[in-house]
Amino acid sequence: MLSPGTRVALFATCINDTMKPSIPIATVKLLERLGCTVVYPSKQTCCGQIMTNTGYYKDAVPTVRNYVDSFGEFDYIVGPSGSCVGSVREQHAMLARWAKDAPLEEAATAVSGRTYELTEFLVDVLGVTDVGAYFPHRVTYHPTCHSMRITKVGDRPMQLLKAVRGIDLVDLPMADQCCGFGGTFSVKNPDVSIAMASDKARHVRSTDAEYLVAGDQACLMNIGGVLHRQRSGIKTIHLAEILASTEEEVWVA
Amino acid sequence: MSPTRERLTPEPPSWLGIPPFPEAVKEALGKAEQRKNLRHATGTIRAKRVARADEVDNWEELRTAAAQIKDRVGRHLDDYLVQAEKAMTDAGVTVHWARDGKEANRIVADIAKAKGVDEVVKIKSMATQEIDLNEALEAEGIAAWETDLAELIVQLGHDLPSHILVPAIHRNRSEVREIFRTEMGTYGTPAPAGVSDNPEELTAAARTHLRDKFLRSKMAVSGGNFIIADTGTLVIVESEGNGRMCLTLPETLVSVVGIEKLLPTIEDLEVFLKLLPRSSTGERMNPYTSFWTGVTPGDGPQDLHVILLDNGRTNVLSDPVGRAALRCIRCSACLNICPVYERVGGHAYGSMYPGPIGAILGPQLRGLEEERDRALPYASTLCGACNDVCPVRIPFTDILVHLRHKVAEYKSSKHPTVEGGIMKGAGWVMSDGKHLASVQVASRAAGKLYRGKWIGPMPVPLAGRWLQARDVEAPPTETFREWWKKNREGGQK
Ligand code: SF4
Numbered sequence: 001m002l003s004p005g006t007r008v009a010l011f012a013t014c015i016n017d018t019m020k021p022s023i024p025i026a027t028v029k030l031l032e033r034l035g036c037t038v039v040y041p042s043k044q045t046c047c048g049q050i051m052t053n054t055g056y057y058k059d060a061v062p063t064v065r066n067y068v069d070s071f072g073e074f075d076y077i078v079g080p081s082g083s084c085v086g087s088v089r090e091q092h093a094m095l096a097r098w099a100k101d102a103p104l105e106e107a108a109t110a111v112s113g114r115t116y117e118l119t120e121f122l123v124d125v126l127g128v129t130d131v132g133a134y135f136p137h138r139v140t141y142h143p144t145c146h147s148m149r150i151t152k153v154g155d156r157p158m159q160l161l162k163a164v165r166g167i168d169l170v171d172l173p174m175a176d177q178c179c180g181f182g183g184t185f186s187v188k189n190p191d192v193s194i195a196m197a198s199d200k201a202r203h204v205r206s207t208d209a210e211y212l213v214a215g216d217q218a219c220l221m222n223i224g225g226v227l228h229r230q231r232s233g234i235k236t237i238h239l240a241e242i243l244a245s246t247e248e249e250v251w252v253a
Numbered sequence: 254m255s256p257t258r259e260r261l262t263p264e265p266p267s268w269l270g271i272p273p274f275p276e277a278v279k280e281a282l283g284k285a286e287q288r289k290n291l292r293h294a295t296g297t298i299r300a301k302r303v304a305r306a307d308e309v310d311n312w313e314e315l316r317t318a319a320a321q322i323k324d325r326v327g328r329h330l331d332d333y334l335v336q337a338e339k340a341m342t343d344a345g346v347t348v349h350w351a352r353d354g355k356e357a358n359r360i361v362a363d364i365a366k367a368k369g370v371d372e373v374v375k376i377k378s379m380a381t382q383e384i385d386l387n388e389a390l391e392a393e394g395i396a397a398w399e400t401d402l403a404e405l406i407v408q409l410g411h412d413l414p415s416h417i418l419v420p421a422i423h424r425n426r427s428e429v430r431e432i433f434r435t436e437m438g439t440y441g442t443p444a445p446a447g448v449s450d451n452p453e454e455l456t457a458a459a460r461t462h463l464r465d466k467f468l469r470s471k472m473a474v475s476g477g478n479f480i481i482a483d484t485g486t487l488v489i490v491e492s493e494g495n496g497r498m499c500l501t502l503p504e505t506l507v508s509v510v511g512i513e514k515l516l517p518t519i520e521d522l523e524v525f526l527k528l529l530p531r532s533s534t535g536e537r538m539n540p541y542t543s544f545w546t547g548v549t550p551g552d553g554p555q556d557l558h559v560i561l562l563d564n565g566r567t568n569v570l571s572d573p574v575g576r577a578a579l580r581c582i583r584c585s586a587c588l589n590i591c592p593v594y595e596r597v598g599g600h601a602y603g604s605m606y607p608g609p610i611g612a613i614l615g616p617q618l619r620g621l622e623e624e625r626d627r628a629l630p631y632a633s634t635l636c637g638a639c640n641d642v643c644p645v646r647i648p649f650t651d652i653l654v655h656l657r658h659k660v661a662e663y664k665s666s667k668h669p670t671v672e673g674g675i676m677k678g679a680g681w682v683m684s685d686g687k688h689l690a691s692v693q694v695a696s697r698a699a700g701k702l703y704r705g706k707w708i709g710p711m712p713v714p715l716a717g718r719w720l721q722a723r724d725v726e727a728p729p730t731e732t733f734r735e736w737w738k739k740n741r742e743g744g745q746k
Contacts, residue, residue: 012733012734014683014689016733017689017693017732017733017734018689018693018696018728018732018733019696019726019728019729020726020729021729021731021732021733021736022729024733025733025736028737028741038741040737040741041686042686042690042734042737043685043686043687044686045682045683045684045685045686045688045689046683046689048683050676050679051676051679051680051683052654053635053654053657054657054661054672054676055630055654055656055657055658055659055660055661055662056658056661056673056676056677056680057658057661058680059676059677059679059680060680061680062680062681062683062684063680063683063684065684066683066684066685066686070686091654145634145635145636145637145638146635146636146637149636149637149638149640149641150637150650176638177592178592178634178636178638180592180634181634182633182634182635182636183635184631185631185633185634185635186718186719187718187719188275188631189274189275189278189593189631189632190275190718190719190721191275191278191279191282192278192282192593192596192597193634194721194722194723195282195288195596196592196593196596196634197722197723198722221725221726222723224726225719225722225723225724225725226722226723228707228723228724228726229709229722229723229724
């Protein structure tokens with residue numbers, strides 16, 4: 001357990017910052033409710049995954065440098081995204097090595113070792129699974145590939161969700177199958193991506209859930225985009241938003 | 254045989270005619286029936302694999318051991334090859350070296366000609382597919398007959414294989430019946446009149462058709478799953494028994510084996526014989542495992558040739574990241590787990606190595622000069638399911654990203670690309686929060702324009718592709734960065 005008021009640096013991630021600020025806002029409120037002092041280094045941007053995974057290492061190295069500059073001084077860096085945290089941990093040192101920048105590699109390794117995905121931080125560092133959340137809705141959980149296989153968050157999200165009061169959690173069929181987003185995959189191979197996202201949406205619809213929850217906004221945007229086009233009425237929500245929601249402060253109207 | 258036929262064997266289509274992956278998938282995605290079959294077939298085998306892997310206590314240790322053995326072979330490949338050559342030669346095997354497919358094909362054809370044979374029976378083999386041996390032999394007037402049931406379906410169907418282990422996975426029973434009915438008679442014993450699409454009847458038809466070829470053939474061609482370096486033992490695993498027919502009946506056996514297929518000792522084999530059948534068919538043990546250490550008078554082939562094939566493998570070995578692909582034992586677990594393969598099947602990958610292993614091995618063996626090979630490293634969502642399933646722990650996602658980097662370098666070395674420009678721009682934006690904030694002005698403006706709405710189909714490049722089947726929520730009118738300033742830093746703008 002951490003002492004009250006522990007300083008936690010929020011890694012908001014570029015997509016959440018720009019497209020879905022409600023997720024980092026929820027993260028801030030949740031962490032503050034749990035007694036942390038949240039800091040937001042405004043120099044931060046992105047994990048560099050778009051450039052790295054498309055093959056443009058040279059253009060990704062500045063993001064590694066910027067990440068180290070932004071977060072180097074903190075003991076705990078927390079991001080509400082399995083994918084971006086995975087990229088920091090699995091790719092930053094590799095990119096620095098590629099750039100033949102030994103000091104950067106050392107710094108990137110150190111900083112990435114202090115970077116946590118939100119549910120890891122809650123369960124492993126803060127030692128809580130019941131965060132006092134209240135969310136009286138029917139919800140199904142999509143584990144997302146990068147959370148599950150790259151960052152290996154395991155069943156932590158489930159532990160947290162199960163402790164939410166009022167929630168009706170239903171299993172998602174074929175939950176561990178990819179939704180077909182894959183960053184630039186959805187642009188380079190749009191037809192396969194759509195086929196995969198449509199199957200995922202079909203499985204989500206079969207649960208009759210009101211909400212699809214996940215720890216990665218990019219996947220939610222992909223699946224949610226199909227669900228919306230199909231006028232399914234199923235909404236997507238990030239795990240942080242469910243955990244931030246309490247009886248006193250209901251997150252979604 | 255019909256006198257008007259110009260070829261000895263059914264003519265297959267060419268891989269070269271298949272467009273790059275993003276285009277090639279369109280045809281496959283349109284085949285609802287094939288998608289259903291693939292979903293069912295890969296789903297069934299996935300479940301079996303999990304059950305069989307789970308009953309082995311030390312599965313994860315076995316995977317590590319297998320990876321380490323294969324890596325050791327790679328590190329000392331020169332020594333093991335020389336050792337294997339000597340052991341095989343001492344046991345009476347004629348060892349040949351082939352730099353590429355052309356050389357290997359030449360050697361096989363020359364052996365056949367020296368023996369005076371004009372037809373050979375074949376055991377299912379990826380190496381001979383890789384070098385297009387059947388077509389090379391056809392050009393020399395030698396008929397090569399596939400004897401694996403699925404390969405036979407593919408061959409008689411003038412088709413291309415679409416899976417490493419189940420080459421005809423894209424065909425259903427009624428299609429198989431049709432192929433047998435119309436083609437078998439042209440190339441040998443015809444299928445019985447009125448053969449139904451019952452699997453037993455179809456198998457019986459294949460057995461009769463093949464029996465005649467087994468009994469007649471003087472020469473067999475195979476690949477090889479493993480060669481034990483210290484004893485020179487060739488190991489072939491299979492599940493139908495057709496391989497054993499090829500291995501025991503003909504006087505001459507020619508095996509084309511990739512140079513990465515070596516194992517130091519027979520003890521190392523134990524690890525692989527546990528991993529391979531469980532990973533590939535979800536069985537505890539494969540039905541037939543044959544070991545040939547040289548020749549034995551009066552038993553099996555009396556003349557045994559092993560062709561050690563490079564065909565790009567030493568290039569793969571020279572790449573410190575990509576070389577892990579050479580650990581592959583061709584179990585096909587990565588195909589069966591891959592969500593992309595499940596939807597598009599094998600032909601879209603444009604080579605006999607489809608799925609995740611095809612996406613990393615093909616471009617490494619063939620190089621990046623062709624567009625189809627440059628597209629393959631992108632034929633994955635990087636979901637990582639293949640990483641977890643591969644019995645030799647090939648780090649697919651790392652290699653895919655590494656190859657994408659090579660592709661990006663290749664492309665920008667030719668001329669500046671739009672993608673390169675976008676990535677450069679993104680690199681600048683993401684190099685500092687100030688830059689990102691300045692760009693967010695535009696997203697906020699769009700947010701104000703669309704306020705709370707969803708954005709539907711739009712005729713714009715890139716985004717338009719996304720919006721074909723998905724809507725997108727309009728960006729917010731306030732970024733997180735601004736919210737933080739207002740709400741946590743005293744409201745100053
Ligand atoms: S890459 Fe691994 S999983 Fe795929 S076929 Fe080879 S050994 Fe099997």
